[in-house]
Amino acid sequence: MKLHEHEAKDVFKAEGIPVPRSVLATDPEGVARAAREAGFPCVLKSQVLRGGRGKAGLIKLVRSEPEARDTAAALFASPHGVRRILVEEAVDIDRELYLSITVDPAAAEAVVLACSEGGVEIEDLAARSPEKIVRERVPLAEGLSPYRARNVAYALGLSGDAAKKTAGILEALWRVFRKNDAELAEINPLFLTKGGGVVAGDGKLAIDDNSLFRHPGREPGRDYYDSDAAFEAAAEGIPYLQFDGDISLMCAGAGLTTVVYDLIVDEGGSVANYLEFGGPNYKKAVRAMELCLKNEPKVILIVTFGTIARADVMAEGIADAVKRLAPKCPIVACIRGTGEEKAVETLRSLGLDPLFDTEEAVRKAVALAAAARGSGAAPGAGGSK
Amino acid sequence: MSVFIDRSDRVLVQGITGGEGTFWTKHMRDLGTDVVAGVTPGKEGQSVEGVPVYHTVRRAVAEHPADAAMLFVPPRFTKDAVLEALDAGIRKVVTIADGIPLHEALEIRAAARSCGARVVGGNTSGVISPGRAMMGMFPYWIERVYRPGRIGVMTRSGSLTNEVTAMIVRAGFGVSSLLGVGGDSVPGTRFAEFLPDFQADSGTDAVVVIGELGGTMEEEVAEAIESGVFCKPLVAFLGGRNAPAGKRMGHAGAIVTGGKGTVEGKAAALKRAGAAVADRPRAVGDLLREILGDPAHS
Structure with missing residues (x-):
């Protein structure tokens, strides 16, 4: 979860980092x-x-x-x-620096990235002149010891008071990083002022979503999402992304849903939303379909290959959803995995024709969406053959 | 032979009395896994599927020496459970927990490295050597997915694994060992760290890597091939080719940031190293047949 600049700066300030x-x-x-x-x-x-x-x-x-x-x-x-x-x-700027702390997954450590050129995107700089980036590894067990902060400040070419102040700010940024379970804590730019001060010009703080339970009050509000559906899905714990195409994905399993997205684009189709109701959400078919229908999709495409997310339970949920919500658009379903024989029966009793091959299901959905687009309306009602 | 888990491994189950722990302990044993003991604090003296339960890992291994620990423990207690297993001398740990806090994932991986242990996961279905042993949650009874054979599989996604493995089996092959490293941004063990094991495994002819956008694990596989650590044929399938930048595609680790972690870049690195890259699940089977020949005639 990314915080807004003003929230990040409040956190910085409370930890002793000067802000304007x-x-x-x-x-x-x-x-x-x-x-x-x-x-x-x-x-x-x-x-x-x-x-x-x-x-x-x-x-x-x-x-x-x-x-x-x-x-x-x-x-x-x-x-x-x-x-x-x-x-x-406004700050009377003499120089701008870059400072951030993030994680290094392979090394299993945190890492400080710093640069004597601030205000630029660090990714651009890394691509253009990687030699200008100062890196300092930080084992979590040790923490960011003062000597590491000094390593960074002097490697940036600072001296005197500016070096001391910058090192102090880096130590404070470490406390921010740890206390907030951050993915990223970044100050870009860090201003060195003409009056000899060191001030955080901007503030970025991204809290790890898996750690939000330790930060009550940080639950993201509506303005953290780009649509009502995305906000409602998040409240349900359902992974959801908003797009503006024709086909609503109602799939189980993150990896599989991502590949279904790829295949739709390959086949020339477009995605209305990415929705993944596997894992702990596999009994939420009704809620999932409700969210999909908000986009008035031309087709709902259901693809699953579940283990814990049992196919038979998902199929019953889908049957329930179709009865309650009576979607006007066709549904293409490809449900496999634990309990799939029963799932197939359930789907057939709904009048659906369950498929067993993901690529076939994608082609069918793309064709139906194209047909609906051509006729200017969704064909059929309450499911399709 | 197999990689990571075999019939001879004695497995301890932490969180054995919970719903998932009980359900999958039964299936692990049905497949042939040697589950010797379980742990749930406060439940010592009970038994689950005939497996005795202890308060602590230390008390369990005192009675039943164990080689591996399978964790059915919620994400916020996973670090503690991993450290408990490592402290008791266990050097192979699998955790399915989906939602381990990021900093704790770093600490778990650091702890494992410092004692030479391997932690697989979280956010994974686990590890299976079909027909031999399993730690985790796999519908091994679905034969068109989990047929024993000679293809090693490593994956970041459970659902996608079923999809791709079904294509491996459809092409006439089967699976030697399947390792789910998981969908988190800081997995306990990374793809490339298993490649020496697959290289040494006489039961594996080729490896399929099921990767996706985000991170650098696929690039590390390419480096391992280029440096000669792994010399068997390798086929990769990568999800998220068309994913928009900056969107987290379901898994915590599946995100392109600042132009890094694109499938395009990963595929290019793998191809440069000599690996085959499949553009859709079905092509994994086709590529294996091209490289290894028709399995019916081998």
């Missing part, structure tokens, strides 16, 4: 008021969870109260779903 003075506002008037208090020029930073905000025009420097009000109104009205703007004092 700022106020969060939710409407143009609030932004104008906050800007007046911050003084001019100041920076309006749209709180959205996407990279490259600067390039997308979502971060603006303003020099007067009317400019702040007008700029905020334009940002709130933009198609990027801006609901909050962080109004921040």
Whole structure:
């Protein structure tokens, strides 16, 4: 779960990392008021969870109260779903650095990445000039000892007070990383100010989803998702991704669902949503179909090959869903695995013609979707042959 | 021979009295696995499917020496259960837990490495050598998927494994050992770390790797081939070829970030190393026949 910049900076600040003075506002008037208090020029930073905000025009420097009000109104009205703007004092920048802590899965350690060029995407830099990236490994059992922080600061070419302050900030960033079960804790850019200060210009903090149970109050709200269906699915614990194509995937097993997605694209079809109701969710067929139907798909494609997610139980759930929800679009089903003989019976009694081959099921779904597109309406009602 | 688990391994089941533990203990034994004891704190003196239950791993192994531990333990207690098994001297551990906290997954892998142990998982169906032994949850009774044979399989996905393995069997082959390394971003053991075992296994003629987008495990397989660690034929099938960047495709580890972890890049690395890459599940069987010949005539 990625936190918004203002949330990340709150966490940084509580751990002792200096951040610019700022106020969060939710409407143009609030932004104008906050800007007046911050003084001019100041920076309006749209709180959205996407990279490259600067390039997308979502971060603006303003020099007067009317400019702040007008700029905020334009940002709130933009198609990027801006609901909050962080109004921040402008910082007198001398240099920019990059600092982050993430995990190294192969080494089974954390790793610090740092660079004396800040404000650029680290991936771009890694591709362009990897020699500029300073790496420091951090075994979890040891933690980020002060000597490791010094290693990084001096490798960045810093000296004197700036080196000390940067090392201190890195130690604080380690505490942020550990306390928040982070996948990534990043400061990009870290400002060295003309007055000799070191300040976090931006803040990124991604909390590991599997650790969210240890962070009550961090449950992601609606604005962390790009659709209502994605938000509702998350509340159910059902993996779901929103797309805008024709075929709703209602599959079991993450790997299989991903491959069904690949095959649909290969066959020239398009996906309305990715939904995976395997594992602990295999009894949630009714809820899963409800979510799929929100997209008004041209076809629902069900593909499973389950072990724990028993085929017979899923088939009964699907029967229940079809009876309750009476979907207007055709359903293509390919259900295999534990209890599949019974599953086939259940599906046949629904009037469905269960298939046993994933690729065949995908081709059929793509053909049905194309036919529905051609006729301008979904053929049949309540399932199909 | 087989890789990781065989009939001779004595297996301890942690979390044996839970629903999944009980159900799959029965199936592990039915397949031939030597399950010697179970552990559930507070349940010592009970038995599950004829297997005696102990409070702690230490107490269990005092009565029943064990080579391997199978964990049916919820994700938030998995690190503790793994450390308990390692402390008792067990050096092979399989955990199915889906949702192990990231930092704990790092600690689990680090602990295993420091004592020369292997932890397989989490977020996996486990490990099976069809016809011999199993640690985990596989519908081994479905013969068109789990036929014994001479093809090794390594995978990041349970559901996809059934799909691909069915194609291996349909092409006339069978499976020697199947290792589910799991779908997490920090698996306890990585693909390339099993390749020396498959290389040494006289029961394996070729290996199928079922990978997907995200991480670097497939690239590490390519490196192992290039460095000569693994010289048998290898066929890979990779899910997520058409997945949009930045979207997590179901598994915690299945995500492309900053242009890293694309299937395109993985396939290129594997092909460069001399591996065959299948573009769909069915092609795995076709490629094996091309490389190994018709199994009916071998």
